[in-house]
Amino acid sequence: MIEVKNISKAFGEKQVLKEVSCLFERSKTNLIIGASGSGKSVLIKCIVGLHEVDCGEILYDNRDFKSMDIVKRREIRRELGMLFQASALFDSLTVEQNVMFPLIMYSGMSKSEMLDRVNFCLKRVNLVNANHLYPAELSGGMQKRVGIARAIALNPKYLFCDEPNSGLDPQTSILIDNLIQEITHEYDITTIVVTHDMNSVMEIGEKIFFIYKGELWWKGDKNSILETDNKEISEFVYASHIMKLLKSKH
Amino acid sequence: MNIVFHFGRYFIMMYRVFSKPEKFGIYRENTFKEMISLGIGSMGIVAIISLFMGAVITIQTASNIDSPWIPSYTVGFTTRQSVILEFSPTIIALILAGKIGSNIASEIGTMRVTEQIDALEIMGINSASYLTLPKIIAALFINPFIIIYSMFLGMFGGWIVAISTGIVTSNQYIYGIQYDFKPFDITYALIKTVVFAFVITSIPAYHGYYTRGGALEVGRSSTRAVVYSSIAILVVNYLLTQLLLI
Numbered sequence: 359m360i361e362v363k364n365i366s367k368a369f370g371e372k373q374v375l376k377e378v379s380c381l382f383e384r385s386k387t388n389l390i391i392g393a394s395g396s397g398k399s400v401l402i403k404c405i406v407g408l409h410e411v412d413c414g415e416i417l418y419d420n421r422d423f424k425s426m427d428i429v430k431r432r433e434i435r436r437e438l439g440m441l442f443q444a445s446a447l448f449d450s451l452t453v454e455q456n457v458m459f460p461l462i463m464y465s466g467m468s469k470s471e472m473l474d475r476v477n478f479c480l481k482r483v484n485l486v487n488a489n490h491l492y493p494a495e496l497s498g499g500m501q502k503r504v505g506i507a508r509a510i511a512l513n514p515k516y517l518f519c520d521e522p523n524s525g526l527d528p529q530t531s532i533l534i535d536n537l538i539q540e541i542t543h544e545y546d547i548t549t550i551v552v553t554h555d556m557n558s559v560m561e562i563g564e565k566i567f568f569i570y571k572g573e574l575w576w577k578g579d580k581n582s583i584l585e586t587d588n589k590e591i592s593e594f595v596y597a598s599h600i601m602k603l604l605k606s607k608h
Numbered sequence: 609m610n611i612v613f614h615f616g617r618y619f620i621m622m623y624r625v626f627s628k629p630e631k632f633g634i635y636r637e638n639t640f641k642e643m644i645s646l647g648i649g650s651m652g653i654v655a656i657i658s659l660f661m662g663a664v665i666t667i668q669t670a671s672n673i674d675s676p677w678i679p680s681y682t683v684g685f686t687t688r689q690s691v692i693l694e695f696s697p698t699i700i701a702l703i704l705a706g707k708i709g710s711n712i713a714s715e716i717g718t719m720r721v722t723e724q725i726d727a728l729e730i731m732g733i734n735s736a737s738y739l740t741l742p743k744i745i746a747a748l749f750i751n752p753f754i755i756i757y758s759m760f761l762g763m764f765g766g767w768i769v770a771i772s773t774g775i776v777t778s779n780q781y782i783y784g785i786q787y788d789f790k791p792f793d794i795t796y797a798l799i800k801t802v803v804f805a806f807v808i809t810s811i812p813a814y815h816g817y818y819t820r821g822g823a824l825e826v827g828r829s830s831t832r833a834v835v836y837s838s839i840a841i842l843v844v845n846y847l848l849t850q851l852l853l854i
Contacts, residue, residue, distance in 0.1 A: 464732075
């Protein structure tokens with residue numbers, strides 16, 4: 359479980375987050391949604407400590423992340439995995455070496471144990487026979503899968519996904535969404551997904567936080583989001599032609 | 609104010625770079641890889657530049673000696689002094705600042721803009737140290753060998769041009785490069801080399817590490833890295849010369 363309490367963040371004069379409070383539950387896919395520039399990516403980066411918050415609290419299972427020094431933060435970070443928008447795979451390493459990287463740094467496993475774990479993780483994300491390929495040789499969807507495999511290599515307690523579907527076709531997007539949800543339930547992880555893709559919302563939105571102009575505007579789940587009469591969220595949900603069509607049929 | 613900000617951030621980064629590594633074995637392995645990449649990869653360009661510069665110094669010295677009172681071995685002597693004291697440690701460092709410096713800044717800068725550095729941080733790794741320390745250590749170890757190699761080739765280039773053009777005889781040239789040799793000159797050159805090695809790895813690493821934006825900014829960081837490390841080399845060269853030779 360991750361809890362953020364009244365966090366605010368400004369870049370110079372620009373206030374990006376305003377007293378946001380959320381409770382992200384364990385074994386659920388918690389979605390942070392909102393329009394581009396609403397502050398959702400800044401929120402996830404604040405939670406993992408890539409940006410320092412100006413005020414508020416961030417609690418990882420009641421452990422106050424904000425007040426920790428850099429050494430203690432690194433210990434927490436070893437418990438989390440992150441899938442980046444552009445996958446952020448290490449260019450100079452093969453798929454196998456990318457997934458093995460966190461194991462080499464922290465696991466204390468033997469080479470053969472690490473290789474077994476790497477193959478297990480790659481199989482789990484349905485990526486076989488790609489061990490010796492470099493990131494540049496992979497499609498966008500395959501890169502995301504490697505990113506997920508690397509994120510789960512150390513059995514994380516917390517999984518963060520920043521726009522996991524960006525640049526992917528709708529079918530691959532759904533596969534990646536389902537994979538994230540399956541892994542969340544299977545390993546009992548607290549997962550936070552940042553997205554603006556309504557397909558993802560309807561597919562895996564077990565708990566949804568809508569950020570509007572840096573504020574937490576609405577929270578609920580994938581069923582209640584379709585029924586809300588909140589103006590800003592309705593504009594976001596029914597922005598596309600297909601969603602408008604669905605609404606008119608109902 | 610801007611200079612103070614960059615100095616402060618550079619020293620804070622260096623403090624992080626020299627903190628205890630997460631896994632010593634990985635850093636050692638990366639250091640050996642960097643030695644090959646930064647060292648062996650620079651041998652070719654260093655060889656070409658050293659041979660030709662040695663040859664040019666020899667010709668210029670010979671062409672500027674018109675007095676019969678100045679002995680012919682002065683050509684070898686001047687070539688040796690120029691190569692050991694200034695050409696090999698300083699000019700080669702400037703060349704390496706261009707080659708290695710732009711390489712380091714663009715490599716780390718690209719990692720920054722593609723979120724690879726964020727990925728390292730998320731894994732709980734000290735990214736500044738992981739990416740920079742092996743490069744600094746590798747350069748500190750390998751650059752003295754490159755400079756000694758450059759010194760040898762510089763004097764060898766001078767010898768080839770001397771005997772092929774007949775401006776001085778082989779014996780006179782070799783006598784000249786042995787004449788009044790002071791071992792401290794090598795020590796002085798190697799002290800400079802080690803300091804320059806630190807400059808040409810740490811300054812580009814700093815510029816790469818703090819790159820913001822996209823591909824355009826990576827290019828700008830790379831240019832800034834070469835410019836600032838070259839200026840730093842010239843300033844440090846002056847300070848060390850004042851300190852060690854006077």
